[in-house]
Amino acid sequence: MAKKPVQFHLNGSEKAVFVDDGQNLLDVLRRGVGDLTPKYGCGQGTCGTCTVLIDGEPHLSCLVLAETVEGKQISTTAGLQNGSELHPLQKAFMDGFAAQCGYCTPGMLMAASALLARNSNPSREDVVEAISGNICRCTGYEPIINAILAAAKDGGVRRYG
């Protein structure tokens, strides 16, 4: 079956890849362009660990047909940090012990960064809603919610993309 060419921007840099019919975006990101930050969890849209931003909005990359992202801006956790400097959300997650096994963390960070890009002063309910599609089986969510609130309070959250 013929491969299809797709061009998109990943964390600000241009990417051109060939994708298979039916291939999902997560697979293209991980195997096609080597960005291993988004994770494969359930493959069903339940867990949220594959969350990436497409044109600033959270999407589940395992359910995105890769060929549909032509010309889009895609942001992943790999684009959050600036060189060796961590993004305020990443710092807050580290300081607040918001990651235990860490498997949900990239999805949580992307869901949170989409929230903070839209709302720099979210309420606790806003945060809970923003990560409601992301499952964490370790932390009980409290440290994650608190870390996102701390990052918002701290300010300086930049938007990449």
Next chain:
Amino acid sequence: MPVKVETYDRTEEAARALASSRSAKFFGGGTLVMRAVNAGDQSFDTIIRLRDPSFRTIRAEGDGIVIGAGATMAAVAANRDLAFLAPVARIVGGPAIRNMATVGGNLFAPGNYGDFATALLALGATVMLAGSSGRGVPIDEFLRDRDRYATSLVQAVSVPRPRDAGAFRFVKVSRVKPKGVAVLSIAAFVPQSGGRVQGARVAYASMGPTPLRATAVERVLEGQPLDAATIERAAAVAVDGITPPTDALASSWYRAQVTGVHLKRLLTGERR
């Protein structure tokens, strides 16, 4: 067996391709189709996509609103004309799912996932099919015979705008807060005239293979004042004629026990 993706720019072309294929699935937002692809579902070998931007538009038309089948839950939640449906769109999935899942897809959502379709059923929506017929099918008929429409392209859904926004109520009951798959959902459209219910339509999700009407409840409500006594009688017949399913979330028995309780709370406007 790898799946083939066919992309069309015109609705008629996509409708024709879907109608003429025995093993194609139409791609809305991907939350159902890609899930099946990831799971290795072998029941289809072709995905049909439509790129027509009008497929996603939402527009007011006469007494109703026409929602393009490709409109996402996020687009519905953000649309002013659809303020009465926004709370339903917002309870579907998390933000990422709402950026992807479409109104058309929800009409075909299996088991516990058809919350939006249930609201459309209570509101008496019409499903507009693409193609030469270009006809509208009442949503009751559409859902009753849903498999038959799997080879038809749903172009849009036409929803009558409720005259009194308070007449439409919706609740999703889930075990996981704030978001979880529905144990059951109830959509109730109870317009009143002269202090009495006229034209009640009550629909359930997760109480059968597709969203279904609670006809016994509707009969009790019809022509009555929406007072405590009526609501009590409606709750008593909440599952008359309905055999709720047993699944990983709840047993048939449990659903039958709690449906009346949630119906009563919804009709009295009691916050949980």
